[in-house]
Amino acid sequence: MKYLFFTFFLISSLLINSQEFPDISLNDIDGNNVSVKELADSDDIKIFSFWATWCVPCINELDAIADVYEDWQDETNVELIAVSTDDARTGKRVIPLVNGKGWEYQILLDENQDLKRALNINVLPYVVVVKNGEIIHTRTGYTPGSEEELFEIVKEHSK
Template identity: 95%
Template sequence: MKYLFFSFFLMSSLLINSQEFPDINLNDIEGKSISVKELADSDDIKIFSFWATWCVPCINELDAIADVYEDWQDETNVELIAISTDDARTKKRVIPLVNGKGWEYQILLDENQDLKRALNINVLPYVVVVKNGEIIHTRTGYTPGSEEELYEVVKEHSK
């Protein structure tokens, strides 16, 4: 029974991690439409970080990564795309927050939560690591130090 459970868990995690990234367009903060599928279809690793202005752990994670992001890019050429899931009521807070934090990430707005729904994301923060259009890692939640574990995943797959 234990082996059956382990096999099921292993197979389901492989299925989740080998999922193809959805073909959805989102707007950036200037209003330009961007295909997330085109962003994901790259030899370089992309980190899609789903967040919201009201989500304190999300902001803490993006702040922690901002401190080391330049080093990550120099070493692995990784790109982080921060996808705001703020809706019509709270999206007006996105640009002032991003500007105040000085984040150097590409910011996309998923205000209808189409991408969030397509990836079956229920809890924020949520991180999806993609290479060549395939999801290679996902993580829900944030605790201090999680960014180092994320970077280990990036380094492992950037070889």
């Protein structure tokens, strides 16, 4: 049974990691329409971090990355795009929270959860690392220190 589960997990991970990034447009917090496919189609690595205002681990992860984000950008030219999955009920909390935190990320609003659905995301926080339009890494959940593991993956693929 363990072998079957491991095999399923490995195959699904390979399929997800070879998946092309979806062609969906979202609004940023200024109301501008942004194509996530265009963002993802870059030689530079993009980290899409899916989060919500009610998700404490999501906010902890984005706070932890904010502390080292400038160094990450200097070393690898990586860009983090924080994709809020808040719906109409909780969406009004996004801008005040982002402004209060002072996050320097591009913030996109996935209010209808179109991108979240297209990527089959069921649990937050969820991180997708993309290069040249291809998903090269995904991760669910956050524990303190896992941002360093994420940066190791970014460095490995930015060469």
